[in-house]
Amino acid sequence: MFNDDFNSPSRERQVLSVSQLNRRAKQLLETHLPLIWVEGEISNIARPSSGHWYFTLKDDNAQVRCAMFRGRNQQVRFQPQQGQQVLVRARVSLYENRGDYQLIAEHMEEAGHGALQRAFEALKEKLLQEGLFDEARKRPLPALPQHIGVITSGTGAAIRDILTVLKRRFPSIPVTLLPVPVQGKEAAPAIVQAFELANRAGLFDVLIVGRGGGSLEDLWPFNEEMVARAIVSSEVPVVSAVGHEVDFTIADFVADLRAPTPSAAAELVVPDASEWLGQFRGYAQRLTQLMQRRLRAEHQHAQHLGKRLRHPGERLQQQSQRLDGLELRLNQIMRQRLASAHQRVASLAARQKAQRPEPRLRQWRLQVEQQRERLNRQMQQTLKQQRQRLGEAGRMLQSVSPLNTLxxxxxxxxxxxxxxxxxxxxxxxxxxxxxxxxxxxxxxxxxx
Structure with a gap:
């Protein structure tokens, strides 16, 4: 027998309003579905005065409504257009008022190769306007580096090519590898860290940064702004060697020198040892010739001096005669000065005798006694006058004193x-x- 539990009076029904239903559906979607990435084509995009964006993402078989609020869409680096293919990171939600299932977008970027190319052109234009591509700010490479640093993968073909060329051209120059990943999300921060390490070490005269060829996505770490600014900030000259000759990256434009390949970079940073050896041989021949010429000239000069050289005995006789003459002149000058000194001493003695101090002292004593007597007389007279004036003042004061009145x-x-x-x-x-x-x-x- 069929049992209709739904219509059974013993079971209590739970009735939901439409608002409650939509709210529960929204909570269920937002709770059980995490942030997701969705790629699709933009259609029906609207930008009201509130600053929010409303649009539809679609592919060949389906579509979904999307909303991106102002606080999020202000961080988007491009203006999305109708029909543009984009990649969206979003939360799945539901618009309760209409019961519409929708995506709440938190991040948006252009999808595919075209997005990378546009990002490349935008960064290129930005750094160009800052003057980071100017040749005037780029430094020359050292003629003969004492230590070379290479920033690249430790397992790729680029490091093998660089080391092979350096060993062939100038094997005595030390080379240090700073291994980094050269593709993927970890590559750009690792390259920046390698530049910081190389500059702090203070060992290197030149740095080579690069990798072998690949797609635009593979080479993208060398188009990152952080890598470009690390190259610009480097205190050591930098040679960029990324990809093949037809490949160009932002790193190539900001580096002090761009090499078409890693092998070419090795060719550029060191001279050819065989050419230097040839130059050294030429220098040695010229030096030998100059030394032989100088020796001949010195030999001729020595012969000329030998002819002019006289016997030492003759020079000694001449010097002895000269000393005798100087001795005679010295004795004569000393006698003259002694006679002059005697005359000055006699003159001073006579003047001293004429200026004996005893008569003058007697005269000064007499003057002092006379001045003392005059001073005593004046003091006595002055005291007498002051006593008289004091008595008169006392009598006047007594006459006007209030005590007399009392x-x-x-x-x-x-x-x-x-x-x-x-x-x-x-x-x-x-x-x-x-x-x-x-x-x-x-x-x-x-x-x-």
Whole structure:
């Protein structure tokens, strides 16, 4: 017998509204589906005044609605166009108001080879405007480097080609490999780190950076801006050797020198030892010829001097005669100077005798005694005058002294603050006053 549980009165029904249904569906989608990457063609793109983007991604068989909010789409490096193929990183969600299933895009980039090419051209133009491609800022390579650094893969053909050429052309120059990955996401940061290490080491006179040929995607690490700026910032001259002769990368444009291949880079950084040996042989022959010529000239000069050379005995006789003459002149000069000194001493003695100090001292003593007597007389007279003036001043002071007034029965009244009372209005009943008389003071209180 058929049992209809759905219609059974014993089972309670759970009824959802449309809003509840859409909310649950949205939560289910956002919870169980992580961030995903979707590639498709843009259609029906709209950019309202809010700054958000709304568009549809489609392929040959299906389509899905998408939204990209303003905070995210401001980070997109290009303006998406109708019909453009893009790669989107998004969350799966649902627009509750309409029940539409949609993608919330968080990142967008151009898809395929064309995107890489446009990114290459954009970075090339940016660095060109900054002047990083100017020949004036590029440095010459050393004529004979003392140490060469190579930044490339340790297992690729590029390092084998470089080492083969360096060993053939100038095997005595030391070479150090700084191994890095040369493709993939890890390549660009590793290359930048290798440049920093090479510059900190301070060992190298020139650096070669590069790899063998490949597709644009394979060579892309050498088109990264961080690698370009690491090359520009290097204190050591850099030779870029990326790919084949037809391949050009951003690293080629900013490097101090671009080599078409890794082998060509090795040819450019060191001279040919055989050519140098040939030059050295030429220098040795020229040096030998110059030395022989100089020896002949010195030999001729020595012969000429030998002819001019006289016997030492003759030179000694001449020097002996000269010494005798100098001795005679010295004795004569000494006698003359001694006679002159005697005359000066006699003259000074006579002057000293004529200027004996005893008479002058007696004269000075007499003058001092006379001045002392004059000074005593003037002091006595001055003291007498000052005593007279002092007496007169005392008598005048005594005549005007308030104490004399007090002796005649008068008094001086002072208030509580010490001020002199000249008017009865200065005090009131109850104030204390102090009255000075000829002998002593009287303290009293005002009654009225």
């Amino acid at each position: 002796e005649r029965g008068y008094a001086i009244v002072h208030g509580e603050a010490g001020e002199v009372i000249r008017d009865a209005a200065q005090v009131k009943a109850g104030d204390r006053i102090r009255t000075r008389v000829a002998k002593g003071e009287i303290l009293s209180r005002v009654e009225g």
